[in-house]
Amino acid sequence: MTDRFDAIIIGAGASGLAAARDLSGAGKSIAVLEARERIGGRIFTLHPADVPLPIELGAEFIHGEAADTFSIVEAGALIAYQLPDDHWWSSGGALRRIANFWSRMQRIRARIPARARDASFAEFLDRQKNLSPADRRLALNFVEGYHASHADRISAASLRSSDEEQEEPAQFRIANGYDALIEWLRAGIDPSRSVLHHGTEVAQVSWRRGSVEAVTKRGETFHARTALITIPIGVWKSAAAIRFDPALRDKERALRKLEVGHVVKIVFSFRERFWDADRNFVHSGDPLVPTWWTTAPVRSSMLTGWSGGHAADRLLATNDVVNRALDSLASVLRVKRKKIDSLLDSARTHDWQSDPFSRGAYSYAGVGGEHAHDALARPIDGTLFFAGEATSSDQTGTVAGAIATGRRAAKQLLRS
Numbered sequence: 222m223t224d225r226f227d228a229i230i231i232g233a234g235a236s237g238l239a240a241a242r243d244l245s246g247a248g249k250s251i252a253v254l255e256a257r258e259r260i261g262g263r264i265f266t267l268h269p270a271d272v273p274l275p276i277e278l279g280a281e282f283i284h285g286e287a288a289d290t291f292s293i294v295e296a297g298a299l300i301a302y303q304l305p306d307d308h309w310w311s312s313g314g315a316l317r318r319i320a321n322f323w324s325r326m327q328r329i330r331a332r333i334p335a336r337a338r339d340a341s342f343a344e345f346l347d348r349q350k351n352l353s354p355a356d357r358r359l360a361l362n363f364v365e366g367y368h369a370s371h372a373d374r375i376s377a378a379s380l381r382s383s384d385e386e387q388e389e390p391a392q393f394r395i396a397n398g399y400d401a402l403i404e405w406l407r408a409g410i411d412p413s414r415s416v417l418h419h420g421t422e423v424a425q426v427s428w429r430r431g432s433v434e435a436v437t438k439r440g441e442t443f444h445a446r447t448a449l450i451t452i453p454i455g456v457w458k459s460a461a462a463i464r465f466d467p468a469l470r471d472k473e474r475a476l477r478k479l480e481v482g483h484v485v486k487i488v489f490s491f492r493e494r495f496w497d498a499d500r501n502f503v504h505s506g507d508p509l510v511p512t513w514w515t516t517a518p519v520r521s522s523m524l525t526g527w528s529g530g531h532a533a534d535r536l537l538a539t540n541d542v543v544n545r546a547l548d549s550l551a552s553v554l555r556v557k558r559k560k561i562d563s564l565l566d567s568a569r570t571h572d573w574q575s576d577p578f579s580r581g582a583y584s585y586a587g588v589g590g591e592h593a594h595d596a597l598a599r600p601i602d603g604t605l606f607f608a609g610e611a612t613s614s615d616q617t618g619t620v621a622g623a624i625a626t627g628r629r630a631a632k633q634l635l636r637s
Contacts, residue, residue: 225444226250228634229435231423231463232451234262235620236608238406239627240449240634245411247635252443253415254435256422256578260407263453263579264620265571266400274521275398276488278571280620281525283393287621289628290402297405300396304501305517310359311505314555316497319359319504323390329360333381339589342370345377362504365530366512368618369482369582372530379586396519399620406624422578425464426450430602447637449606449630451623454597455481455580457611469605475597478590479611481581482618483533485510487546487570491522495564496554503553509536510549522566526550529582533574543568583618584611598626603637606630 228244230237233255241253265279283290283301294301308319319325329352333345342364346357364372364380395401410417421441426448427434433448456462457476487510501517512527526546528536539545547565551558573579586593598612608630609623616622 224250224252225446226252227446228252229254229433229443229445229448230451231426231435231448232262232609233257233260233407233417233419234451234609235264235403235406235623236610236627236630237262237449237451238403238410239624240451240608240631241415241417242406242409243628243631244634245414246409247631249414249635251410251415252445253410253417254421254423254437254443255417255419258419260417260419261400261403262623263573263583264399264403266398267569268398269567269569271567272490272523274516274519274523275396275400276523276569277399278486278488278569279573280399281394283395283621284619285390285392287616287619289624290621293402293405293624294395297401299401299405301393302396302518304392304394305499306392307500308502308504309500310355311503311507311553311555316500316503322359325356325359326363329356330380333377335381339376339378339591341373341588342375342377342380343372346372358506359504362506362511365532366504366527367529368585369484369529369533370480370585371483374480374587376586376588376590378591402620423463425466426605427466428604430604433604447604447606447634449608449627449634451607451609451627453481453579453581453609454479454584454611455574455582456578459580461577469601471599471601472597472607475590475593478587478593479584479597480587480590482583482585483530483537483574484582485526485528485533485536485542485546485570485572487526487543487568489524489526489547489550489568490566491524491561491564492566493564494520494522495556495560496524505553507549507553508532509539510546510553513550513553524550537572537574542570585617598629600630600633600637606634 227249230253263279267276308322309316424438425436435443503513510526594614608626613622
């Protein structure tokens with residue numbers, strides 16, 4: 222490639238596409254280099270003919286009133302609906318409603334000291350001698366599930382609650398599928414000022430102030446004045462990571478303080494519903510798949526199993542994810558496995574840990590890494606810019622965080 226662009230964007234997930242839309246709209250020439258044969262990154266929506274609803278194998282929810290996401294929902298005339306915020310605990314064959322789920326989590330997080338030596342959440346939890354066993358189980362389930370983290374690795378300080386946080390954050394789904402949001406971003410990129418290359422895995426980035434050369438594994442070369450890197454930290458931290466010349470020592474230090482979340486998500490479709498449709502999120506102490514949810518408020522015969530942190534590691538180690546997940550479902554709902562098997566239509570999952578272009582789910586701060594997201598986000602010499610959920614300190618692990626950081630990086634690049 223002999224063309225010289227204003228910017229090379231590495232990654233066509235939500236952050237890369239948001240940046241590309243803003244930069245091309247501002248008159249900049251851009252090359253978007255995407256390693257996958259599709260856009261969207263860790264948004265991965267299926268629309269199978271035999272299932273009435275979109276199947277989200279990656280991101281599924283809008284967490285809270287996320288302005289960056291809802292501005293697209295409104296501009297794209299997408300349909301977003303709110304989930305019922307009911308949570309249940311399965312134990313001993315009975316389902317019991319979890320009263321005040323979010324406020325209980327916030328009260329536990331509020332105990333995390335503001336100016337003490339950072340520790341893992343597991344260590345913090347061990348110190349809470351007057352915490353009830355029920356709250357202790359619920360907190361562990363929440364931190365390993367919601368944050369896709371290992372409780373013995375995640376920074377307790379990064380989980381500290383603030384007075385500004387909502388006690389009951391609303392949760393939404395996009396009825397059209399999350400890929401509709403991705404398509405809206407893509408459609409707004411000016412085709413006269415941009416190129417988008419699929420299946421283009423970047424191997425090396427050589428740079429100096431005002432000049433970048435990106436070389437792909439196929440030997441293609443792209444030149445630009447700047448580059449915007451949006452790759453997941455699982456890829457950053459892997460042996461197959463992009464080589465930077467000169468090396469990015471500050472980024473390497475930040476990455477050592479960040480961890481890659483582990484998740485297994487399985488979406489099951491059944492011929493008929495055999496659970497109470499009014500019970501949306503069901504949590505348990507199951508060691509393999511501790512959390513399940515329905516499609517409520519939409520009534521359907523689909524269920525999603527969610528396993529994060531150590532539970533995800535244990536489930537993957539069985540090498541029989543779907544079968545063991547069905548065992549967990551039978552245990553959690555106290556339904557005979559034979560009945561579940563007789564009603565099962567399909568099971569769909571995606572191994573994000575083994576996916577070479579994600580190598581895990583979303584990021585979280587390790588012990589001592591409360592400010593590592595900010596360090597990863599800082600531009601270098603007006604030439605290299607960084608975006609993606611791992612560069613967001615307040616919306617880590619969310620699509621809203623990815624979009625916001627992509628737009629932030631685009632503004633930084635334009636100012637440079």
